[in-house]
Amino acid sequence: MCIDNIKISTKKANELETLKKSLNEDIHIISVSADHLIEMVKRFREQMQDIVISPTQNSIMDIVNQALTMVNPLILSKNVTVIKDMEFDAILKCDEFHLKEALINILKNSIDAMEPNGRIIIDFSRTQNRGIAISITDDGKGIPEDTINRVFDSFFSTKKSDLNFGLGLFYCYNVMLYHGGKCDISSRVGEGTSVFLTFNKKSVFEVVEV
Ligand SMILES: Nc1ncnc2c1ncn2[C@@H]1O[C@H](COP(=O)(O)OP(=O)(O)O)[C@@H](O)[C@H]1O
Ligand SMILES: [Mg+2]
Known part of the structure; x- marks a missing residue:
């Protein structure tokens, strides 16, 4: 018992x-x-969020570098080569937080679209009417012609992850709109994608040759 x-x-x-x-x-x-x-x-x-722009004077090179630091773990995980083609720096009257967030969104999209060992080129250029354009170009899979018109729409996403709401480029578009600038995209399937952030001359405080 x-x-x-x-x-x-x-x-x-x-x-x-x-x-x-x-x-x-x-x-x-x-x-x-x-x-x-x-x-x-x-x-x-x-x-x-409702985008409220609080412009201060910021070096775009600093903001780009900060955005790159934020995505560095992703860059390392896919062994991405980042080429910075920056012949000058510009002091812009812009919202540091929102511009950095926009760049992070664009860089993340580029990395998402790439196979390992891809390449991102970040380039600064001056526009014809004395504005500044930042371009972010990747050699990822590209965007088909029949969807490229929708990438700035809210909730447009081709990704499976539930952390991708299809709001990244919508946000970038609005950030640039609120800065009085614009956000454009061009892409070729199998070749890659470029995103352009253009600031008009009112946003350019100073251009510094480096
Ligand atoms: N660099 C890129 N290369 C290929 N496709 C892209 C790129 N950037 C954006 N896209 C396409 O645009 C869509 C919308 O992007 P986004 O608004 O950032 O939303 P999400 O990243 O949440 O899908 C993506 O789902 C993808 O199909
Ligand atoms: Mg995105």
Whole structure:
């Protein structure tokens, strides 16, 4: 009788241990899912927010470098070569946060579109009417002609991930609009994509040769 009791207790203890293990696993899954949900809400809010531009004087080279630092883990994970073709720096009257976020979105799109060992070229140029254009060119898969007109639409995405809401380029477009500038895209399937951020001369405080 006593041995039977011990056996039952041992069995129950084992069952409890299994239950504890499975409960811990469930708690872990809940915690990871909650983190994922928080990240989704955070990204969604960032990209859907009303854009309020607070212009200050900023070096575009600094902002580009900061954006590159933010995406560096992705750059390293795909072994992307980044070529900075910047013959000058410009001090722009722009919103540092929103311009940096826009660049991060564009760089992430480029990296998403690439096979490992791809290349991104960042180029600064002066426009005919004394504005400044930043171009970000990748050698990724490109965008088909029948979808390129939709990439600036809100919620247009060809990606499977639930962290991609199709708001990145919509946000970039609006950021540039609020700066009095523009955001354009050109692409060829199998060759790559270029995104152009153009600031008009009112936004250019100073051009510094480097
Ligand atoms: N550099 C790029 N190369 C290829 N396709 C791109 C690139 N940038 C944007 N796209 C296309 O435009 C769509 C919209 O981009 P975006 O607004 O940033 O949304 P998301 O990245 O969430 O899909 C992407 O899903 C993709 O199909
Ligand atoms: Mg995107």
